[in-house]
Amino acid sequence: MLHIKELHASIDSKEILRGVNLDLKPGEVHAIMGPNGSGKSTLASVLIGRDGYDVSGSVTYEGQDLLALSPEERAAAGVFLAFQHPVEIPGVGNMYFMRTALNSLRRQRGQEELDAVDFLALAQERMKLVEMDQTFMSRSVNEGFSGGEKKRNEILQMAILEPKLAILDETDSGLDIDALRVVASGVNALRSEGRTMLVITHHQRLLDYIVPDFVHVMAAGQIVHSGDKDLALELEANGYAGLTPGSARVGATA
Amino acid sequence: MSAPTTTVGISDEVRELANQEYQYGFSTDLETEVAPRGLSEDIIRLISAKKNEPEWLLDWRLKAYRHWTTLTPPTWQHVSYGPVDYQDIIYYADPRPKKTVASMDEVDPELREMFDKLGISLGEQERLSGVAVDAIVDSVSVATTFKDKLAAVGVIFCSFSEAVQEHPELVRRYLGTVVPYNDNFFACLNSAVFTDGSFCYIPKGVHCPMELSTYFRINAVDTGQFERTLIIAEDAAYVSYLEGCTAPVRDKNQLHAAVVELVALDDAQIKYSTVQNWYPGDADGNGGVYNFVTKRGMASGKNAKISWTQVETGSAITWKYPGVVLKGDNSVGEFYSVALTARRQQADTGSKMVHIGKNTKSTIISKAISAGHGQNTYRGLVDIRHSAVGARNFTQCDSLLIGKDSGAHTLPYIDVKNQTGQVEHEASTSKIGEEQLLYCRQRGIPEEEAVSMIVNGFCREVFKMLPMEFAVEAQKLLTVSLEGSVG
Ligand SMILES: Nc1ncnc2c1ncn2[C@@H]1O[C@H](COP(=O)(O)OP(=O)(O)OP(=O)(O)O)[C@@H](O)[C@H]1O
Ligand SMILES: [Mg+2]
Numbered sequence: 001m002l003h004i005k006e007l008h009a010s011i012d013s014k015e016i017l018r019g020v021n022l023d024l025k026p027g028e029v030h031a032i033m034g035p036n037g038s039g040k041s042t043l044a045s046v047l048i049g050r051d052g053y054d055v056s057g058s059v060t061y062e063g064q065d066l067l068a069l070s071p072e073e074r075a076a077a078g079v080f081l082a083f084q085h086p087v088e089i090p091g092v093g094n095m096y097f098m099r100t101a102l103n104s105l106r107r108q109r110g111q112e113e114l115d116a117v118d119f120l121a122l123a124q125e126r127m128k129l130v131e132m133d134q135t136f137m138s139r140s141v142n143e144g145f146s147g148g149e150k151k152r153n154e155i156l157q158m159a160i161l162e163p164k165l166a167i168l169d170e171t172d173s174g175l176d177i178d179a180l181r182v183v184a185s186g187v188n189a190l191r192s193e194g195r196t197m198l199v200i201t202h203h204q205r206l207l208d209y210i211v212p213d214f215v216h217v218m219a220a221g222q223i224v225h226s227g228d229k230d231l232a233l234e235l236e237a238n239g240y241a242g243l244t245p246g247s248a249r250v251g252a253t254a
Numbered sequence: 255m256s257a258p259t260t261t262v263g264i265s266d267e268v269r270e271l272a273n274q275e276y277q278y279g280f281s282t283d284l285e286t287e288v289a290p291r292g293l294s295e296d297i298i299r300l301i302s303a304k305k306n307e308p309e310w311l312l313d314w315r316l317k318a319y320r321h322w323t324t325l326t327p328p329t330w331q332h333v334s335y336g337p338v339d340y341q342d343i344i345y346y347a348d349p350r351p352k353k354t355v356a357s358m359d360e361v362d363p364e365l366r367e368m369f370d371k372l373g374i375s376l377g378e379q380e381r382l383s384g385v386a387v388d389a390i391v392d393s394v395s396v397a398t399t400f401k402d403k404l405a406a407v408g409v410i411f412c413s414f415s416e417a418v419q420e421h422p423e424l425v426r427r428y429l430g431t432v433v434p435y436n437d438n439f440f441a442c443l444n445s446a447v448f449t450d451g452s453f454c455y456i457p458k459g460v461h462c463p464m465e466l467s468t469y470f471r472i473n474a475v476d477t478g479q480f481e482r483t484l485i486i487a488e489d490a491a492y493v494s495y496l497e498g499c500t501a502p503v504r505d506k507n508q509l510h511a512a513v514v515e516l517v518a519l520d521d522a523q524i525k526y527s528t529v530q531n532w533y534p535g536d537a538d539g540n541g542g543v544y545n546f547v548t549k550r551g552m553a554s555g556k557n558a559k560i561s562w563t564q565v566e567t568g569s570a571i572t573w574k575y576p577g578v579v580l581k582g583d584n585s586v587g588e589f590y591s592v593a594l595t596a597r598r599q600q601a602d603t604g605s606k607m608v609h610i611g612k613n614t615k616s617t618i619i620s621k622a623i624s625a626g627h628g629q630n631t632y633r634g635l636v637d638i639r640h641s642a643v644g645a646r647n648f649t650q651c652d653s654l655l656i657g658k659d660s661g662a663h664t665l666p667y668i669d670v671k672n673q674t675g676q677v678e679h680e681a682s683t684s685k686i687g688e689e690q691l692l693y694c695r696q697r698g699i700p701e702e703e704a705v706s707m708i709v710n711g712f713c714r715e716v717f718k719m720l721p722m723e724f725a726v727e728a729q730k731l732l733t734v735s736l737e738g739s740v741g
Contacts, residue, residue, distance in 0.1 A: 048696050075698035087689040091711030101697035
């Protein structure tokens with residue numbers, strides 16, 4: 001469903017992605033690990049259409065050229081990113097925001113919009129998944145939310161918007177043990193044949209809960225290793241030392 | 255005394271394109287009686303005679319006019335515009351047919367249609383909305399609704415001209431007591447030539463049973479609008495008053511120089527809300543209303559409270575500083591403002607809080623949004639006098655910039671003469687967050703909608719001070735005004 005070929009991206013003539021190749025099939029869960037600054041978030045940014053990069057290479061999503069679409073069109077096509085650092089939007093109610101988002105998606109897809117009552121019912125049901133309190137819905141988007149609450153709010157949006165391709169950028173960072181379990185079980189509940197996930201993380205621990213089909217290692221703007229879930233354990237034990245672009249692959253191929 | 259009467263045909267001058275952009279840009283072909291262009295003692299005498307005014311009022315106007323001739327227009331504002339030719343303005347235009355109207359249903363159908371287009375009903379249905387309306391076109395009040403119901407509780411709500419006829423003693427007692435005729439260039443001009451406006455009087459202990467509202471509309475070509483509003487709340491009285499403003503699209507600039515005076519006695523409360531949407535001019539800065547307004551409240555009694563809430567999205571140039579003189583002990587002044595400048599609009603606006611009484615308190619919340627080539631200046635004065643023991647002020651000025659050609663400036667002036675005074679000032683300027691925009695768009699919300707959502711969120715503190723219907727209208731206005739300012 002997603003084919004990334006020789007993807008390069010640079011900003012202010014600094015090359016950050018240096019030829020990323022990745023294939024994701026429907027329903028698969030892929031994890032990306034890798035040192036700080038290796039380009040994981042940049043990959044996510046390029047996939048959702050953030051401005052400011054010089055991009056070359058190709059990204060085909062469900063047969064269409066993803067790079068040609070605007071961010072909102074990508075969203076309508078089913079691409080979702082749980083941000084590493086969700087932004088605050090003062091004065092905009094969380095509930096209102098999510099309803100507007102869902103209805104924008106539905107409008108772009110030619111579906112009927114949900115009214116406030118139907119939306120509330122949907123939101124309440126999905127809030128159970130992430131064990132989130134109703135009071136968060138009447139607050140402004142992410143404003144004053146703790147780090148962990150912001151992450152839960154991202155997963156709640158994923159549960160409501162039901163994307164086909166979900167990219168989770170360090171959703172586990174800043175979560176306490178209980179929150180990690182809640183978020184992970186929320187994500188697992190959303191795993192389905194029709195939903196592909198790209199999970200960016202630094203912690204093998206997360207992958208105990210969300211068991212990936214494949215694990216990739218990114219270093220210096222390239223995928224340098226790919227394997228199955230055991231690769232994460234190896235990395236946990238040995239670190240990224242010795243893994244540079246062009247070095248030997250370990251484990252199974254994706 | 256006779257004045258030349260002309261019928262003004264105007265539709266041709268209205269550019270179709272601009273008409274589409276500004277929703278209220280239609281003009282109405284009303285038979286209008288206008289005075290000759292220019293300003294002189296004779297014109298003032300003409301206005302006064304047309305309105306059958308008492309001698310003392312004519313004298314007051316003439317005194318203002320003579321003083322005005324010695325003044326020069328202020329130049330300290332952070333706005334720029336060509337010189338206004340005060341002799342090329344029509345100071346009096348009466349859109350009424352000659353016959354007097356006995357009831358609302360007899361109002362000129364064309365005029366009613368105009369108000370229908372503005373979404374303001376002057377007919378019977380307005381009972382549903384429970385808002386009493388005074389409609390002012392050009393210089394003349396054309397309809398005031400719900401008078402009887404208000405009169406039953408002793409509230410007087412009528413046009414200024416009518417108040418001069420029916421309640422001259424009240425007008426005479428309060429006119430010019432808050433904004434003296436020689437206050438400033440534009441207030442002085444207004445004092446000389448004001449033509450109409452609204453008058454409200456809430457007697458002792460009365461909680462006005464409905465929102466009072468005035469809609470102002472400049473219709474005739476080359477007319478200035480100089481309305482004068484006077485609101486008096488006696489001891490423990492309460493009133494919430496709303497004003498809305500629109501003007502048709504014109505190539506030439508139109509001058510609007512109004513004066514609003516509010517008087518709140520002991521324990522009285524006045525809440526004054528404005529949604530101003532005068533024609534802002536086109537994208538190149540042609541046309542538009544010059545909105546040079548003096549608005550001031552006198553919290554003269556103890557525990558009196560005056561709140562100004564304004565949403566300013568229109569006008570080529572806005573120049574106004576609604577303020578409160580906090581004379582009574584424990585009196586409270588508030589100012590909540592949203593000012594949006596897009597296209598080539600300029601706004602220099604803010605508030606003036608003068609603390610005289612003990613334990614007086616004021617709050618200023620200003621939200622400025624600049625898009626396109628818009629320029630927005632917050633200018634405020636917090637003046638704590640010697641006598642104001644325990645006075646407190648809190649000021650918060652936030653500016654939001656959209657695009658790279660817009661500008662925001664904050665100029666707070668603070669003068670504290672009593673050392674027990676506490677003044678707190680917070681200011682912030684932010685660019686509309688790229689991050690916020692991307693976040694919204696990632697969730698599927700198209701860019702323009704996302705901008706309007708973020709801006710409305712930014713203004714929420716102020717919008718929640720507006721009465722419900724106005725808050726909805728204000729949000730829509732903001733959205734319309736922002737169209738085309740991104741990307
Ligand atoms: N706007 C920018 N200008 C210059 N350099 C940038 C910009 N954005 C990202 N970079 C650089 O690109 C590199 C990759 O950043 P990225 O955020 O993708 O890393 P990451 O793999 O997600 O790291 P982390 O694990 O710390 O989240 C970093 O060196 C970063 O400093
Ligand atoms: Mg990152």
